[in-house]
Amino acid sequence: MTGKVSTLSTMATDVPDLYRSLDSSIPEIRLFALEPAQTDEGAIVGHLQNVPLSSAPAYEALSYKWGKPVYSEPITIAGHTVLITPNLAVALRGLRLRDRQRVLWIDALCINQESLHERAQQVSLMKDIYSRCVCDLLWLGPLSEPETQSWTPSEEIMGQGFELMRRLVDRDMTVLNPMMKEWKDHEQMKEKWRASYHSTDDNLDNQLAGEQAAVGEGGQPGSQEAHEKSQDKDNNAKRQAEKEPRGDEMEDTGTRTGSDIQDCMLSSDEQWALESAFGRPDVLKRLWVMQELSVAPKVQLVAGRHKLDWDVVSEFLGDTPYADAFHGTFSHGTVGQISYWIFEKVQVIDHQRRILRQEGESKLLDVLARFRRTNCLDPRDKIFGLLGLVTDHKEIKVDYEKSPAQVYADVTASLINRSGNLDVICQSPWTSSQDYRRLAEASLGNLPSWAINFLADGEIELFAQRSIFNAGRSSCEVPCRRVGEDILVVKGVIVGRVGPILQDDYTHDGNGSALRWRYDTSTHIPLDWMRLYLNHKQVLDKGSTDQYITGESSFTAFWRTLTVDCAVWPMARLTSQQIQDQDTSLRENWSQFLDGVTDEGTNKSNLHREYFSAPEIQRMWNRLYTQWSFSTTTNGLFILIIPPTREGDFIACLDGAKLPVVLRPVQDGSLQTFQIVAVAYVHGIMDMEATQSSELRAKLGLQDQEFWIV
Template sequence: MASTFSYEPLPARSIRVIKLSPALHAEDPLECSIRTVSLGRTKVESYEALSYVWGEPTRQWPMDCDGTQLLVTKNCHEALLNLRRRFAPRVLWIDAICINQGDDAEATKERNAQVKMIGEVYLKARRVLIWLGPGDASTSILFRYLPIFGILERISDDHPRLESVLYPLVAQHFDINYGVLVKHKRTQLLESMAAILKNPWFERVWTIQEVAFGRKCVIVRGQSNVDWDSFCRAYMAQPKLRESSRSAGDIILHRWRLYQSLRGSSLEVIPPTRFKGAEQVEFELGLLAEIRNMKATIPHDKIYSLYSVFQAMGISLPEPDYGKDVVKVFEEVTLAYIRSRQSLGIITLIPPAEGSSGLPSWVPNWLSSGRNNSLLIWKIADFNAKHLPITPLLTGNVGDGKLGVMGKRIGTISKRICCPLIGNSGLTKDEAYQEFLTACLDWRDLIDSITTYPSGKDLRDVERILLRPYHMNVAKSALRPWFRWATHGNDILPSVDDAALDCIMEKRKARGNFVIFVLDTGYVGTAHHSCQVTDQVSVLASLNPLILRPQSRPREFRVVTPAYCEGAMDGSVNPRPEELEEFVLV
């Protein structure tokens, strides 16, 4: 019985690659050799990098490595069998093999060092091979026709007149409306595309970085392949293809945009021409928000998988350390981003974690999946954010889970109105109607009780802005009379019918997470229903209003949720230096 393969320490700035031996027959056992490659050299030995899903972590599939036995996972074994050539060896970098995956101190030290270089590993690879598992007959046909999407897209962008001539000719042979696929195989091929898009590879957080830095990426499924750019263009160009992945949610569409933005980036810096104005910060925050819904075997990888990406963005993160508690990792990364960008935007990405999570309220909980805040509550009036230029951004009271920031208190919540579309999802139509009516009356009483607004804005404009999110497309809905009644002060109560009741039930499901609040200073606004009476609304440096919950210690607060506070948005509150105070977020 062959001895078990053991790893030798790697020199600095070096990686391992495997030389996969050829085989004439598919059933021949896998054989390879491992050698060390220095990334510090001007000319690096040619190799291909594999991007794939580990799958079942059990290593029970053997392969011969330099005369010793090396155990790999089933997915890795399957990929190697399909990637192996018949007559020539193939040089590959595969993380599960080329990085010591042991659990001792030496393996952890190596993994920490290698993770820092992963971006460079993929950047210097001749090609990145994206392994999506075994294919079938339809895969080959699908991959053959996907590149036509890119041709049509380029024609449309660069030669619109030529497109009008060529498009009908192409349409004679391809079904354009259903994705440039052969008509008689349309159903089969769309099913093949749907199967590809459901592959767990698209859910893994590491895949962002692996594709981002690849100079040339190729999707491999069984013995078929298609270049990454053609696959992306096909997916983005035809809605019919995106519909086939609808079961996976909107996350896939967003991920394509991330890939497209990062493709071909250097390790030094992402070219500034990729973004305009504040687009880079928006992109970064979108990326940070997205990773909460992506999967990683090790919690630390929610951050470490993007180490090289943020390095390329000019954001200096703490060095990877798998021996560190993940709470500390998240806290350090959040603080590093705040200091690098001089912005607190990162703390509003994800709803604050419960106290039991061990995370400070200002640190995103990337381990909790779900819908992201995405600052939507701040976009009610479709404004362009102009954040407060408060200096300094951070105070000296930073560390041990605390974040000291400067800002100004707008007021304390004195009243909370459940919006017309909130409540117990098990309500009957009649109960929903009573809830709806009560909320409308509360709203009417509130508006009638206000004589002037702190910002000087007309009260009718204030109420329309605040009610807008709860009555989307109101002009076309059965709630139009109710909206006019609530905002115009008519005394005649609108009549209710089945159409109105059905509309109330439908709208409640979509808008049932928000309340309207009133501050002791006269301001009104809207926020997630997690806010409570006695919570404070404050404006902090670089942010629009946040709801903060006072803690037992003076000046300490937990972040509750972003808020839309009419009259305090978009830099409207411009405090003098003497009006600023310190808020210690915990």
């Protein structure tokens, strides 16, 4: 053994013979042979070997959380001492066999991390490496990072989650009957509350479940962060279709089919066990693991000495009616389906596995969006780490010589060229209330405003799917025209300029957190906004001749703007009958509230919680009001905007963009350029009126022009 101690990040330089060059023409990979040990405390010993990928000996792959790049745990490789991360050391000790070698492929050990060329070459082989392994071992824990120990589920709790999952898949009635009784009791109590208080279902779930154990996302029930996350998850659960009528509860006579199972309420302990095993492990947030788990022929979840085959999880998730029957109580007492809360992370992985098994189309945009809430150290790996799952865009190559900004701009341009439109910009799943140009400056260098920041999680709910809107022309120029690396040239028409934004809680500095607390004031927001921007008494007057640019009344245009002229679920444009019915009831109801309007604002006590009489329209309003804000343009258009839009920004309908885009002028010497800031809803121009209606174009003085976007 040499006296020199190396780390994973330096051992290729310190000990050159450890990493013999890989022959990329074959191609070759390295495998790590982990030597056996009789005790967990024994030294970790192994050696690396170069082998042809096509004829490699049987090996298992390891997926685990890297953790922080702190190299403190010694192992011995071919007689040399190398320091590795604590998490890897714990996993190797847990996986080490007593009586024979275990041959593994481990990215941190088997790729020379100092060589950009080798990294790029091996990354391009990742799909083949994992698809050829015997099994991918997903190490959930235990972990060995002191700063995360208090948040990391114990090995025993994860083991309980494994066992509960097995029993759920087996339809074990000793487990299911108590769960079904708990749900039945919950529903009976809800009926009592409904009879006593005439509350809505949403309020009842909050009231009733508040008495039950609720575990938030951060392990702190009732925290603001947990509440915000629970709102998103519960919204997802409420969107699912109505289930078939349930049958009577049956005696515990053995196994039953999914169609026989009634809704079930998990206890707090059961919920915590499942969340610990399938929702909480940090490794499920690691981007590289997504490809590994998606392509491996077999996956085994490992929590210390506890193991569970992925097929068990897949069987549960794949039986949708059965999986959707299980409910849990979450932060702030909300009740939701566990398949859309606890299993969100494993569900997206299982979706990808099923797509690949069925040899279906796996588009780049879909894959990037599916795994956008995963983490990686190198921003470029948000793209490179997922290319092995993609069946299109073969022109994108792994190239670590490019900067992250270059990679993101090239991928955005490739997506535009392939689709022939600007959906990736104006309907981006990565849309955030943060100023993404400023975010880019912190982590990506000079990212153009038109390029997608693939590091963003995405916070703003989209509302233009399935071509509900078509504000701009249907297609754009392709291949897209770029001037140098940073400028994208597009065509379109400016429809207006954002006027004063009058809401006190609106900030254009990229911080939209204040808007999230609007649920406390949701009962009077519409009238307050009407009071801020319009002559509300005149607008509500049935005899008013006040008209919007479309020819309809300003009142009708106002409330249709608040709901982006849509209803949910499923999401669809409002019909003429819905508009007529809602317009009549709204005008009558809102007029009754005028006595509560003072110079200080609307009196909350005079308002009912549900503004819109049609539930599908009320749900649309509920979906939007905490993120979007009403305003007007200087030429009188009604708009719905998000931060960081600010007064003075232009709103344009670009060719190929289904939604209007907010543009901010940037003077670069004598060159007039623009930044893309956000998207917007503009009432009356969401169906190509800005390009096809000669009457509207003449009325607003609209002209086509070219935009240089930086």
